[in-house]
Amino acid sequence: MFSKxxxxxxxxxxxxALAAACSSDDGSLSASPETTKETTVPISAVTTSVVDAxxxxxSRMTFAxxxxxxxxxxxxxxxxxxxxIADQPQQNLSTPEVTMPLxxxxxxxxxxxxxxxxxxxxTSSDSxxxxxxxxxxxxxxxxxxxxxxxxxxxxxxxxADSEDIARSAIEQAFYQAVYRGxxxxxxxxxxxxxxTMQQQVMSGMALRQVTTATLREVAGNRLTVDVSITQExxxxxxxxPADAGTLNIDTFVMSGSxxxxxxxxxxxxxxxxxxVGGEQTYSDPNSTTRLRQATTxxxxxxxx
Numbered sequence: 001m002f003s004k005x006x007x008x009x010x011x012x013x014x015x016x017a018l019a020a021a022c023s024s025d026d027g028s029l030s031a032s033p034e035t036t037k038e039t040t041v042p043i044s045a046v047t048t049s050v051v052d053a054x055x056x057x058x059s060r061m062t063f064a065x066x067x068x069x070x071x072x073x074x075x076x077x078x079x080x081x082x083x084x085i086a087d088q089p090q091q092n093l094s095t096p097e098v099t100m101p102l103x104x105x106x107x108x109x110x111x112x113x114x115x116x117x118x119x120x121x122x123t124s125s126d127s128x129x130x131x132x133x134x135x136x137x138x139x140x141x142x143x144x145x146x147x148x149x150x151x152x153x154x155x156x157x158x159x160a161d162s163e164d165i166a167r168s169a170i171e172q173a174f175y176q177a178v179y180r181g182x183x184x185x186x187x188x189x190x191x192x193x194x195x196t197m198q199q200q201v202m203s204g205m206a207l208r209q210v211t212t213a214t215l216r217e218v219a220g221n222r223l224t225v226d227v228s229i230t231q232e233x234x235x236x237x238x239x240x241p242a243d244a245g246t247l248n249i250d251t252f253v254m255s256g257s258x259x260x261x262x263x264x265x266x267x268x269x270x271x272x273x274x275x276v277g278g279e280q281t282y283s284d285p286n287s288t289t290r291l292r293q294a295t296t297x298x299x300x301x302x303x304x
Contacts, residue, residue, distance in 0.1 A: 040155050044201070047198045048184070048185040048196065049185070050193070052192065052194040054189050054191050060188050061184035062184075063147055063267065064265060068106075070105050071103070071106075072101070072102075073266075075099075075177060076098065076100070076299070078095065078098070079172060079296070080277075080296045081293065081295050095172055096124050098169050100170070101122070102120070102141075102268065103118045104116070112152060115143040117143070122137065135163060135166065136167070139159045143267065149183045176299050179209065180227075180258075180260075182227070190215070191218055195212075198211075200234070205233055205234075206234040207231045208232055209231045213227050214227075222270070224261050225260050226259050228255070247282040247285070253278035256277055260272035270303045271303060273300040276296070277296030279292070279294050
């Protein structure tokens with residue numbers, strides 16, 4: 001008989017595959033009083049390091065959107081998660097694709113940018129989720145963004161009539177997006193420049209994420225950046241939330257790549273996509289039971 005502990009944490013393990021940001025070590029989110037229903041998520045710091053400064057001419061890349069000028073962009077997110085406990089049938093825990101039109105308005109940097117987002121009419125290929133998304137139109141979100149593009153905080157305020165299924169899909173989409181962005185180094189770079197971004201991702205367990213970026217093209221304020229991403233756990237034993245015990249992390253492979261186009265006068269990417277996926281295997285140290293998981297998640301951007 002499979003371990004009861006492994007069965008109990010299966011749902012928690014699925015959250016790891018999303019690489020969702022969390023506001024505390026136990027994976028919980030910080031919510032303000034019910035009157036606002038705002039969820040605030042601090043995002044861990046990004047450390048950048050230049051590998052190759054690239055060709056001349058070089059310059060320091062700094063985001064400076066005109067205050068009050070709206071940016072219209074569409075973000076699409078999808079997560080495929082397949083999970084199996086021991087010899088039980090495989091479970092499909094995927095999140096259907098969600099397409100979200102966003103209007104972003106930036107404040108003057110002080111020193112970080114405060115970006116307010118309004119969600120438009122969202123769509124999904126899943127009929128149940130599609131019905132729920134209608135009541136979430138007009139939901140708000142916010143980002144704190146450093147001049148180099150590093151996101152330091154995420155706020156989500158769902159519309160009053162939002163349903164749980166829609167709120168969850170929206171939150172997961174934003175959690176993926178904030179860890180797939182571009183932070184430029186504090187140095188002058190040119191075409192061909194290569195730098196790394198290191199960041200801790202909290203998702204029930206601590207993950208070390210390393211993103212290698214290459215500046216492929218510069219066209220005025222528009223920059224095309226290729227990225228490759230790897231993630232690995234900071235420990236080989238997972239201490240489960242709420243003192244639920246431990247699981248061994250037998251294998252953990254997560255990697256991916258993509259290309260993003262950013263405009264230094266706009267807070268959000270204007271084009272491109274990033275896909276990250278892999279396989280994980282966990283085992284109960286008190287039995288031979290294993291939990292296997294295969295995951296893929298994708299974030300796409302396009303201008304309106």
